[in-house]
Amino acid sequence: MSNANPLLAILSGLWVSTRHFLRNLSRFARGRQDFAIHFPEQRLVQPPALRGMPVLVQMDNGKERCVACGLCEWACPTTCITIYPAETTDEVERYPQIFDIDMARCMFCGLCEEACPEEAIVMSRQIEIASYSRRGSLWHKQDLLVPVNQLKTRTDYLRRNYDR
Amino acid sequence: MTADNNGEKPAAPALPPLLRKVIDRLGAIVLEHKSAQGDDRINVARENILEAARMLRDDPELAFDLLLDVTAIDYLGQPDDFETNLQVWDQNRASMRRQPQRRHELVLPPRGPNPRFAVVYHLTSTAHLHVLRVKCRVPEDDPTIPSVTSLWPGANWLERETYDMYGIRFEGHPDLRRIYLYEEFVGHPLRKDYAKHGEQPIQEYVGPGAKEPRRPH
Amino acid sequence: MSDPEQKNPAAPTNGSNARAMEELHTPPMRLQFGPSHPATHGTVKITLDLEGEQVVWSEVEVGYLHRGFEKECETGYYYQNIPYTDRLNYSSPILNNVGYCMAVEKLFGIVTPPRCDYLRVIGGELSRLADHMLCIGASAMELAAFTPMLYLIEGRELMLDLVDALCGARVTTNFVRIGGVSADMPEGFREFAIERIDKALTLVEDANKLLTNNPVFRRRMEGTGYLSPKDLVAWGVTGPMLRAGGVPYDIRRVHPYLVYGDLDFEVPVGEHSDNFDRYLVRMAEIPQSRSMIVQCFDKLPGGPVNADDPRVRWPAKGRVFNRMEELIDQFKLVTEGGMAPVGEVYHAVEAANGELGFYIVSDGTGKPWKCRCRAPSFSNMSPLSKMITGGQLADVVPTFGMINMIGGECDR
Structure with missing residues (x-):
């Protein structure tokens, strides 16, 4: 040649x-x-494995599934999760009084989801998390709660790998 | 030296062929050797490193022509290189566990009696395809070791990096400067007594045109 | 005649225009090439002294992307460092994951199940395809050939789609775990992958038609950046650069890890040790990677994808939710990180640019005492000054492009 x-x-x-x-x-x-994908109107079709931002699972009674055990806080390599646990009279006895995730530091690695023993924090399909200020990238518990039926894609994906 | 070889004889069946060859060639230069987890390692004194390296490279049976890596280990507060004296280390280890409140701080145990640093060379041969690790202990008060740049020119940057990160000076290196960090940086960041969150102010630029604004505000 | 001699004692006197050179000679021009130069893909500063177009002296300065990877690893548990390895060579992250996790597994003495090994090879070869496509495309673009860049970036996008489907992220994969992988491959992945790879290979073939016989491209690549095979070895150069010099040193072949021993593949070697052979070796490795992926799909066994090793691999989620022992195990492993045995290991894998080795020293805790990354880009960059000195200024760009220096890996 x-x-x-x-x-x-x-x-x-x-x-x-x-x-x-x-x-x-x-x-x-x-x-x-x-x-071209005209972005805000059209979206890419993302695979079910997509790891978006971590969110808290909201149960049907409006409360979070999290019991504030703190494993995600331990597992997080960038220490972007802050939890202040408190007691409650519900069946689970503990709940996170404060659950903050600093999305400016989060690197979407998914270790929090993997560490969680309750399937209470999962990686959603939400990837548009830009904000106008640094304070805006600090997500509090109320912002992070997502109803469980909206996270079905991810939980189905996780359950497929339960037995491995 | 025959005394060393005699001392090694009982362990001969367990000795991997590479280590056997290396010990045969280098003789008394090898202070200590170990084969664990599939890796072969020899320890040499730092005065002998150049001689040992030359023999390892030029011997046709060994022919370590490819220097993979030069780095160092900081054994600060550690009695030995994690292989002997485990009880002492277990006692010391408890204080080093990471506490949830201060996850990135290290509580260091008191210093041990052995030399603090070890310079580690990884060698391989493109002809015989074996890998050998060579270790030299270097004391803290005189962190110098002869440079192997004359044997493997590729050691140039690797030794500069080791100097940058650990402050070990390589004698005979043609151009021993920091490679990653800037010249004004104080300390050597991979030493165990350098706090991870230690911040250093960036030195103000004082060269020509320093007073002029860099960009319009 | 003596006046110009005194002004310029170093002026060259050979050649037909020696007199003109003597009279017109000026001191060398100092040129700062970089740190962020549009003709380099990587943040590196090259200081050049030019006599006309000829480089008479050069100095390469790296470190603009130094992030303290090794210091960070010393303060994280073994499992926490896996996401950081994505950031080493960010154009082939799964290979870095594999390298780090295999080093830790060697330290622990873990044997991973065969399905996990095959999945790692599939992911790694996908990454290698993406890396080679990016390297060739970017290098061609720096030589002003923009069209192959478009095709190859499209091919890389197809590869990244596959990586995305495999592990949920395009670049920050975090795919491999110590003793396993994060998830099994999705259903229908085989057909999806082979279709995408074939589509990408047609694009590579188009780029091949555009580049390989193109006289402009060949004249800029052939004979430039030469380094003799002996020098390549002495400078610690590995990977496609070393193989382009005729040394068949490929870790996949000489120290087979994972399932590379069972796969049938060739190690392409060059002979001229110049930039064009480096390009050809990369081009020849792309079909080899495709063939390896197809073989892996054919041989892919069933079974678990995680080693059943309670020392380090987190228990399966289905059991964590329902059983007390696994729950305790999960808590212990997350908060203590899995106690490694005392020792030190070095394990190397063949990354896209060469031998990627991890040297881990363990003190018996859940965190590495030292985690050293032997980055191929760093060693490949060190002879750059030797390769470009004496050549033309325009040869700097293809030489640098074919080294494929990745800042995240070189500067760590």
Whole structure:
């Protein structure tokens, strides 16, 4: 291949890019729309394994499933989770009085989800967490609570790997 | 030396062939050797490192022509290199456990009697494909060791990095400067007594044009 | 004649235009190339002294991306350091995960189940494909060939989609665990993967047609950045750069780890040890990776993906929720990190740029006493000054591109 005629090589290269151009043009003429994702209106189809931001699971009675055991706080490599536990008269006896996640430090690694013994903190499909200030990237418990039925994709994915 | 070889003879069946060859060639230079977890290691004195390295590289049976890595270990407060004296270490270890309130602080035990640093070389051979680890203990009050840059030019940056991170000076190195950090940096960050959250102010630039604003405000 | 001699004693006198050189000679021009230069993909500063277009002296300065990876590892548990290894070579993160986790497994003496090994190879080879495509595409773009960059980045996107489906993130994968992997591969992944890889390989083939015979590309790549095989070994260069020099040193072949011993693959070697051979070796490794992935899918056994080793692998979630012993085990492993045996290990894997080794010293606690990363980019970068000195200024760019220096790995 080293002895190929340079002119032929350039022409074959031109043919490659022309072929791409023509193919895209014909697809465009046939109505193909997926050249770009118009982001806020259209979304990419993400796989079920997607790790978005960690959120707290809200049970049907409106309370969090978390019992403030603090394992996610231990497991977090960047120490972005802060928990202040408190006692409650409910069946679970403990709940997090304060549960903050500093999303500016969170790196979406998913170790909190893996450490959690209650499936109370899971990685949601939410990835748009930009805010105008640094304080805005500190998420409190009320912001983090997500009803359990909205997290079905993730919990199904996790349960598939329960037995491994 | 024959005394050493005689001392090694009882352990001969367990000795891997590479270590046997290395000990045969290097003789008394090898202070200590160990084969654990699939890795072969020899310890040499730092005065002999250049001689040992040259023999390891030039011997056709060994032919360690590829220097993989040069780094150091800081055994601050540790009695020995984690292989003897375990009871002492177990006592010391309790204070080093990470507490939840201060997760990134280390409570260091008192210093041990052995030299504080160890410089570690990883060698391999592209012909025989064996890997050897060479270790030299270096004391804290005189952290110097001969440079192997003359044998493997690739040691240049690796030794600079070790100097940068541990403050071990390599004698005979052509250009021993910091490589990752800036020249004004105080201390050596991978030493165990350097706090992880220790911050240093960036030195103000005093060169030409220092008074002029860098960018319009 | 004596006046210019005194002004410029070092002026070259050979050649036909010696007199003109003597009279027109000026002192070398100092050129700062970088730290963030559009023609380099990586943050590195190269200081060059130029005589006209010729480089007469050069100095390479790295460290602009130093983050203290090794210091950070010393303060984290073994499992907490896995996400940090994603950030070493961020164009092939799963390979770093595999390297770190295999070093820790060697320390613990864990044997991983076969399905886990196959999944690691699949993920690692996907990463290697993405890395090679990015390297070739970016290097071509720096030589002003923009179209192959578009094709190869599209191919890389397809690979990253696969990585995304496998572990839930495109770049910050955190896929491999100590003694296992984070999750089994999704259903229908085989067909999805092979279709995507074949699609990407057609794009690579297009880029191949655009680049390999292109006279401009060849003239800039052939013969530049030469380093003799003996020098390559002496400078500690590994990976495609070393293989382009004719030394068939590939860890997958010489020290087979995971299931590479069972797979049928070739180790492409070059002969000229110049930039063009480095490019060709990378190009030849792409179909090899595809073949390895297909073989892995064919041979993929069933069974668990995690080692049943209660010292380090967290228990399965289904049991944690329902049983007391596993719950206690989970608490102990998270808060103490799994007590490693005392010892020190070095384990190397073949990353996309060369030998990626992790040297871990354990003191018997759940945290490594020292975690050293032997980064291939760092050792590959060190002879750059030797390779570019004496050449033309324009040769700096392809040489640097074919080293494929990744800042996160080189500077750690």
